Structure formats: C-alpha cells, structure tokens
Amino acid sequence: MESLSLTPAIDLMTGRIDLTHGAGGRAMAELIDELFRRAFANEWLAQGNDQALVDIPPGRLAISTDSHVVSPLCFAGGDIGSLAVNGTINDLAMAGARPLYLAAAFILEEGLPLAELARIIESMAQAARAAEVPIVTGDTKVVERGKGDGLFITTTGIGVVPPGITISGDRACPGDRILINGPIGDHGVAILAQREHLGFTTEVCSDSAALHTLVAAMISAVPEIHCLRDPTRGGLATTLNELARQSRVGMRVFEGSVPIRPGVAAACELLGLDPYYLANEGKLVAICPAESADTLLAAMRAHPLGTESMIIGEVIADPHCFVRLKTPLGGERLLDWLAGDPLPRIC
Amino acid sequence: MESLSLTPAIDLMTGRIDLTHGAGGRAMAELIDELFRRAFANEWLAQGNDQALVDIPPGRLAISTDSHVVSPLCFAGGDIGSLAVNGTINDLAMAGARPLYLAAAFILEEGLPLAELARIIESMAQAARAAEVPIVTGDTKVVERGKGDGLFITTTGIGVVPPGITISGDRACPGDRILINGPIGDHGVAILAQREHLGFTTEVCSDSAALHTLVAAMISAVPEIHCLRDPTRGGLATTLNELARQSRVGMRVFEGSVPIRPGVAAACELLGLDPYYLANEGKLVAICPAESADTLLAAMRAHPLGTESMIIGEVIADPHCFVRLKTPLGGERLLDWLAGDPLPRIC
Numbered sequence: 001m002e003s004l005s006l007t008p009a010i011d012l013m014t015g016r017i018d019l020t021h022g023a024g025g026r027a028m029a030e031l032i033d034e035l036f037r038r039a040f041a042n043e044w045l046a047q048g049n050d051q052a053l054v055d056i057p058p059g060r061l062a063i064s065t066d067s068h069v070v071s072p073l074c075f076a077g078g079d080i081g082s083l084a085v086n087g088t089i090n091d092l093a094m095a096g097a098r099p100l101y102l103a104a105a106f107i108l109e110e111g112l113p114l115a116e117l118a119r120i121i122e123s124m125a126q127a128a129r130a131a132e133v134p135i136v137t138g139d140t141k142v143v144e145r146g147k148g149d150g151l152f153i154t155t156t157g158i159g160v161v162p163p164g165i166t167i168s169g170d171r172a173c174p175g176d177r178i179l180i181n182g183p184i185g186d187h188g189v190a191i192l193a194q195r196e197h198l199g200f201t202t203e204v205c206s207d208s209a210a211l212h213t214l215v216a217a218m219i220s221a222v223p224e225i226h227c228l229r230d231p232t233r234g235g236l237a238t239t240l241n242e243l244a245r246q247s248r249v250g251m252r253v254f255e256g257s258v259p260i261r262p263g264v265a266a267a268c269e270l271l272g273l274d275p276y277y278l279a280n281e282g283k284l285v286a287i288c289p290a291e292s293a294d295t296l297l298a299a300m301r302a303h304p305l306g307t308e309s310m311i312i313g314e315v316i317a318d319p320h321c322f323v324r325l326k327t328p329l330g331g332e333r334l335l336d337w338l339a340g341d342p343l344p345r346i347c
Numbered sequence: 348m349e350s351l352s353l354t355p356a357i358d359l360m361t362g363r364i365d366l367t368h369g370a371g372g373r374a375m376a377e378l379i380d381e382l383f384r385r386a387f388a389n390e391w392l393a394q395g396n397d398q399a400l401v402d403i404p405p406g407r408l409a410i411s412t413d414s415h416v417v418s419p420l421c422f423a424g425g426d427i428g429s430l431a432v433n434g435t436i437n438d439l440a441m442a443g444a445r446p447l448y449l450a451a452a453f454i455l456e457e458g459l460p461l462a463e464l465a466r467i468i469e470s471m472a473q474a475a476r477a478a479e480v481p482i483v484t485g486d487t488k489v490v491e492r493g494k495g496d497g498l499f500i501t502t503t504g505i506g507v508v509p510p511g512i513t514i515s516g517d518r519a520c521p522g523d524r525i526l527i528n529g530p531i532g533d534h535g536v537a538i539l540a541q542r543e544h545l546g547f548t549t550e551v552c553s554d555s556a557a558l559h560t561l562v563a564a565m566i567s568a569v570p571e572i573h574c575l576r577d578p579t580r581g582g583l584a585t586t587l588n589e590l591a592r593q594s595r596v597g598m599r600v601f602e603g604s605v606p607i608r609p610g611v612a613a614a615c616e617l618l619g620l621d622p623y624y625l626a627n628e629g630k631l632v633a634i635c636p637a638e639s640a641d642t643l644l645a646a647m648r649a650h651p652l653g654t655e656s657m658i659i660g661e662v663i664a665d666p667h668c669f670v671r672l673k674t675p676l677g678g679e680r681l682l683d684w685l686a687g688d689p690l691p692r693i694c
Contacts, residue, residue: 022692024580024626025685029589048593049516050438050576051411053508056403064398065450065503067488091397103412105501107454139501141414143692147496154452154486156412156503161400169396229397233371242376246395279371338372345369345490 010034015114022108022142035118036106036138039125044101044136052136054101059160062097064088067154071345073120075194077186077205080153081124083281086210087232087347088155089131093212094228094284096167096219097159102128104155105139109148120151131210133157165219171226172247176315177293179286181214181300182207182308183259184236188278189267191346204263209282214305218286221299227287230280232347234338237276239285240313240323241337250318253335256328257312276325277338279346287315357381362461369455369489382465383453383485386472391448391483399483401448406507409444411435414501418692420467422541424533424552427500428471430628433557434579434694435502436478440559441575441631443514443566444506449475451502452486456495467498478557480504512566518573519594523662524640526633528561528647529554529655530606531583535625536614538693551610556629561652565633568646574634577627579694581685584623586632587660587670588684597665600682603675604659623672624685626693634662 010030020027037045044052068084078086085102092099104124108117128135190206211230218225227247231239236258244251260275268275282305288296293311300306323335357377367374384392391399415431425433432449439446451471455464475482537553558577565572574594578586583605591598607622615622629652635643640658647653670682 019688019691020686022580023685023688024582025585025624025687027686028580029684047515049442051409051442051444053407053409053442056408058405060400061403061505062398062400063448063450063484063503063505065452065484065501066486067452067454067499067501069454069488069490071494095396095398095400097398101410103410103503105412105414105503107414107416107499107501137410137412139413141416141692141694143416143496143499146493147418149490149494152414152454152490152499154412154414154454154501154503156410156450156452156501158408158410158505168394233369233375235371238372277372337376338370339367339374340372341366341370344366345488 010114012114012118017108017112017114017142018110019142022140028140032140035121039121040135042134042136044134054136057160059163062092062095062159062161064091065154065156066091067152068347069152069345070347071149072194073150075206076190078208079120079123080151081120082127083208083347084153084155085124085127085131086208086281088157089133089210089212090230092157092159093215094230095161096165096215097161099133099157099159099212102133102135102155102157103137104135104153107148107152108140108142109150110142110145112150117151131212164223167225167228169227169229169243169246172243172249172287172315174249174315174317175290176226176287177290177311178251178313178315179293179297179300179309179311181284181306183261184280184283185260185264185275185278187281188343188346189264192343204261207280207282209305211282211284211305214303217303218296218299222288222292222296224292225286225288228284230284232279232281235277235279237335238338240335244321244323248321250316250321251313251323252316253313253323253325255325257310259308259310276335281347357461359461359465364455364459364461364489365457366489369487375487379487382468386468387482389481389483391481401483404507406510409439409442409506409508411438412501412503413438414499415694416499416692417694418496419541420497422553423537425555426467426470427498428467429474430555430694431500431502432471432474432478433555433628435504436480436557436559437577439504439506440562441577442508443512443562444508446480446504446506446559449480449482449502449504450484451482451500454495454499455487455489456497457489457492459497464498478559511570514572514575516574516576516590516593519590519596519634519662520573521596521662521664522637523573523634524637524658525598525660525662526640526644526647526656526658528631528653530608531627531630532607532611532622532625534628535690535693536611539690551608554627554629556652558629558631558652561650564650565643565646569635569639569643571639572633572635575631577631579626579628582624582626584682585685587682591668591670595668597663597668598660598670599663600660600670600672602672604657606655606657623682628694
C-alpha cells in the first residue's frame with residue numbers, strides 16, 4: 001500500500017488495535033504506513049504492492065515458515081518480534097542457506113496497545129537489520145478480543161544454498177560426531193521464569209539469536225557438514241531423535257559434555273523439568289564426519305555465538321534409532337521423544 | 348520431520364487438538380505425518396527438514412504472505428483452506444508472476460475437532476493440486492482454548508515474473524482503461540449470510556478462485572498491462588483508491604458497467620451495505636492502455652474465470668487522486684476509501 005500522507009497520524013502512545021485496523025481501509029493503511037513500513041523501511045516494501053519483487057542469485061532456494069505464538073510477548077533476552085526474525089533465519093541457515101528475504105504476517109487481537117505493538121515491531125526491525133535480512137512484504141489481520149492473544153507473527157524466509165552444500169537431516173552416518181554451540185535450556189527457563197514470576201531464575205536470559213553467520217563460518221571450515229538442526233520445541237532430546245529417525249541411525253550422547261548453565265540446572269531441579277526437553281532459540285546441533293569434528297569445533301568456538309561449543313556425542317548404528325545418554329558414572333538412559341507438553345507456547 | 352511409523356494413529360474421527368500437538372514432540376510429529384504430510388504429499392515436503400529446498404527458474408522472484416482468519420471457517424463456495432491457497436496465489440499473480448511454491452503455517456486452537464481440521468486440510472490440498480502449486484513446507488502451533496479461534500492459516504507464496512513484464516500499482520496513466528473479471532461482492536455476502544444465517548442469500552457463493560491462469564492468458568494477449576490488483580478487503584472501492592493514490596491519478600468508474608449479482612444487490616439493500624466495499628476473493632482489477640482494452644477484454648472473457656468481464660472505467664488526471672462513480676443518470680459520487688469495518692474477518 002502507498003503512504004497516505006494526507007491522513008492524520010495514529011496514536012502510538014495511547015491507542016489500541018481495533019477491528020478497523022484489519023479491514024483493508026484507511027485505518028489499516030495508516031497503521032501499516034506509520035508503524036510497519038516506517039520500522040522495516042526498505043526498497044522492496046517501498047514497491048507498495050501486495051507482493052515484493054526481489055532478485056535471487058543462482059542456486060537452490062530454501063523456504064521456511066514459522067508461526068510464533070510465544071507467551072508472554074516479551075521476556076528476558078528477547079520478544080516475539082526478534083524471535084520471529086531469528087527463528088526463521090535459523091531454519092534457513094540449518095540447510096546451509098544464506099538467508100536473503102523475510103515476509104511477515106501479523107494477527108493482532110483487538111485491544112492490543114499500539115505502544116506495545118510499536119515496541120515489538122521496532123525490536124523486529126532491529127533484529128532484521130542486525131541479521132542483514134530485510135522484511136520485504138507483509139500482511140496484517142485483526143481478530144476480535146478473546147479470539148487471539150495479543151499478537152501472533154508468522155515469518156517466512158527464503159535463502160540460497162551455495163553450490164556443493166548438502167546439509168540434511170537424513171545424512172548422519174555411524175561414526176559421525178555430534179556438536180552443539182553452547183548451553184541448552186536457556187530459552188525455556190527464561191520464558192518460564194517470566195511467565196511464573198520466578199525471581200530465582202532472573203539471571204537466565206533467552207538465547208534467541210540469528211545463527212546464519214555462525215553457520216557460514218562452520219561451512220567455510222567444514223563444507224562436508226552432514227546435518228544441522230536447531231533444537232527449539234522439544235529441546236535437544238527431540239531434535240536428536242528426529243535426526244536419528246530421519247537418518248536411520250542411533251546416537252550416543254555424553255551427559256557430562258552437554259553444557260548447561262547453573263541457573264538452568266537449578267530451575268530444572270526445582271520445577272522437575274528436564275533441560276534436554278527445554279526449547280532453545282540460539283542453539284544448533286551439528287553432525288559431521290569424525291575426522292572433521294575438531295576443525296568444526298574450533299571454527300564454532302572462534303565465533304561469538306559458539307564460544308561454549310562442545311562435541312557432545314557420536315552417531316552409532318542402531319536399527320531402533322535410539323538416542324542414549326551416557327552418564328558420567330558409566331550408566332545409560334534412553335533419551336526419548338518429548339511426550340506431552342511441559343511448557344506450551346515457548347515460541 | 349520424518350514419519351513415525353511405529354507410533355499409533357491419531358484419532359481423526361473424534362479426536363481434538365490439544366496442547367501436545369504443538370509441543371514439538373511425538374504428538375506433533377504424528378499430527379503432521381498423518382494429516383498434513385499425507386494431504387499435501389510432494390517431493391519437497393518429503394525432504395523432511397524444517398525448510399524446503401526448491402529449484403527456481405531465472406527471473407525476478409515475487410514473494411507474498413497472508414494470514415487468513417476468516418470466520419466462519421467454512422462458507423458457501425469455500426473454506427479457510429482453499430481461501431488461503433487461492434488468496435496467496437492471487438497476490439503473486441497480481442505481479443504477473445507464475446506461482447511456484449507455497450509455505451503454510453497453522454495456528455490451531457486447543458479443542459479444534461480433528462475431523463474439522465482434516466476436512467479443511469483436504470480442501471487446501473485440493474486447491475493446491477488444482478492450481479498446480481505445491482505446499483512445500485509448513486509449521487503448526489497450538490494455543491490454549493480462548494486464545495485463538497479454531498484455526499488461522501498463514502500462506503506465503505513465491506513465484507517468478509517472466510522477463511519483460513512490469514505490472515505494478517504505480518503504473519496507471521490518464522487515459523488507461525479499468526477492467527474487472529466479473530461481479531463484485533459475492534465473497535462478502537456469502538460470508539455474511541453464513542455468519543448471520545440469512546436464508547435469503549443462500550444462492551450467493553464465495554467467488555474464491557485462483558486467478559493465475561486467467562492472468563497468464565491476459566498477459567499473453569496484452570503484455571503491456573499496467574496494473575493488476577485483487578479487490579479483497581475493502582472491496583473494489585478501496586482497491587481503486589489504493590491504485591489511484593499509488594499512481595497519482597484519478598479514476599472515473601461507470602456504475603452501470605460494474606457487474607453485481609441480483610442476490611448481492613438485494614442483500615446489500617436489505618442490510619445497508621455497499622457492494623463496492625465488499626470483499627472479493629476471485630476478482631481482479633486490470634488497468635491497461637486504452638488501445639489494448641478491447642483485446643484484454645476479449646482474452647478475459649475467453650477464460651472460464653472471466654466470462655462476465657467488463658470495462659468499468661478509465662484513469663484520469665487528478666491531483667487529488669479521487670475515484671468518482673458516474674451514475675447511469677449522469678450524476679457523480681465520490682468512491683472514498685473504506686472507513687470503519689462493515690464486515691470483520693472476511694479473509
């Protein structure tokens with residue numbers, strides 16, 4: 001939509017979303033112009049049509065989409081806006097793709113304070129600028145009070161996979177090593193702390209981060225990476241099970257080598273949660289041939305988002321595709337798929 | 348995600364969505380495998396990763412995204428599933444793009460009957476097959492009862508614009524002709540009738556349709572089309588105002604030439620609605636040079652989705668960018684932007 005320069009400004013200080021903001025008319029055009037278009041400003045949005053035209057370098061294209069329904073909207077270390085940008089960038093990066101463009105669709109609940117929306121949109125714009133991935137097109141809808149929950153954001157990203165890179169969840173082979181770029185469970189505990197007003201965990205912040213530059217550094221060092229996946233919903237345990245099943249292999253994880261912050265461990269102990277099932281938003285699991293593992297680890301540790309990287313386990317042959325956790329005392333327990341939902345609406 | 352062949356089937360007959368279906372674990376994987384993956388089956392979804400890798404022919408890429416929150420979920424002539432496919436295909440087509448791939452993200456409300464979800468997903472899959480545009484990647488989230496409204500679907504599409512085609516909302520010139528491919532207001536009245544249980548309008552069905560083959564035929568006949576836009580939310584009046592403002596021109600529309608079905612006219616009269624502001628989901632406005640208008644009209648009428656096409660007006664010079672409606676008796680009224688919201692959640 002084109003800017004409506006003759007119309008009065010919307011009230012970003014005290015106004016609230018109402019149904020006219022989703023009706024397709026003047027109020028919607030004002031909201032889009034004065035909030036979204038201003039915050040996300042770029043040449044593609046300025047095309048002013050219901051779609052964006054973009055240039056794409058040659059290569060295979062990666063597409064990923066994610067609805068974000070995290071509750072609360074803001075939490076220690078992030079908010080739904082930055083999460084929506086980082087989450088979709090990460091899903092592209094996990095294919096080895098260079099993220100190029102984002103699309104963002106907003107479902108707003110009637111009554112949402114415009115000031116809160118504006119803060120989140122600014123955070124989203126900042127995350128997109130920091131990642132150098134522009135939001136080139138979008139959509140807004142409004143639902144009646146009680147038919148939504150403040151704000152849902154669906155982000156879709158496209159990116160290009162460089163020639164020669166084949167990273168997929170079905171490529172893990174027995175003998176491969178499993179790496180992670182830092183401690184697990186931070187995001188889950190940060191959300192829980194915010195939701196339940198748990199004072200004792202206030203030092204734990206979400207790890208929400210865009211991992212595409214880390215992935216680029218990893219691929220540059222070890223182009224033969226077999227698998228990458230971000231352990232979000234369901235946590236590390238579920239992601240490893242997904243990869244094991246997809247590659248038809250088993251995995252052995254060394255419990256002592258999986259980094260967990262003391263604050264996360266304490267919160268889990270107190271609340272009866274298992275950190276292996278808690279969501280992460282700035283972590284990735286990498287699987288590579290054993291002979292490349294040290295090179296990959298060094299490359300990861302040299303990147304700001306991988307300083308605490310660890311080799312945490314190995315891929316083994318197993319027709320049952322079990323993921324086993326070896327305890328420091330030599331015991332072993334099965335790390336199964338997440339069953340049930342310990343912590344809904346984490347992302 | 349990979350198929351979980353060892354797990355029991357979900358109950359698509361009597362089951363309901365619960366929070367575990369969004370948690371990232373086993374229940375979510377089952378839902379995705381047995382419902383979404385089965386209905387949308389294609390080689391890209393079968394990659395089983397959190398993103399799809401696709402091949403793209405050379406050209407400029409068009410991207411468009413839309414959240415769909417229509418209420419009720421099913422209505423005469425369509426449902427939220429087919430609407431979500433057609434709506435995003437249309438936004439791509441309005442740039443002259445050939446739609447290639449769709450991504451779909453679902454926000455499910457706890458308690459949604461799985462049987463209802465399955466019907467809508469099957470309708471969505473059918474619409475995608477009919478349009479020959481595969482759904483290559485997706486996402487599901489679940490929100491608690493009372494924090495959503497059954498089902499919201501966000502679809503994002505990408506397509507390629509053929510070389511030499513430049514269709515944009517800022518290209519209308521004084522002297523150009525304005526065309527539409529059939530009667531207006533059907534979708535709005537169909538939704539309203541369903542929502543309010545209005546028996547008298549049961550003969551009006553939504554016009555929901557994918558317009559990309561019509562657009563391809565139009566471009567083939569008249570490559571120099573200046574503007575295309577689908578008059579959805581806000582209706583024909585708002586779309587013409589958007590185009591007028593974007594191109595910095597005025598428009599004159601001949602009221603007698605705008606097709607309106609008797610059932611729509613009757614519903615509008617009874618309910619005090621203006622058909623010019625009612626949503627359409629299978630209509631497009633085309634603007635082209637005067638000398639091409641008859642050729643374009645003939646091409647539109649030769650296509651099944653354009654048999655009732657009409658030339659409805661002309662672009663004029665006007666620094667105020669007003670859209671004027673000329674009545675059959677020679678009078679004139681201003682066709683302003685939609686103000687307020689006569690009919691929320693129409694798409």
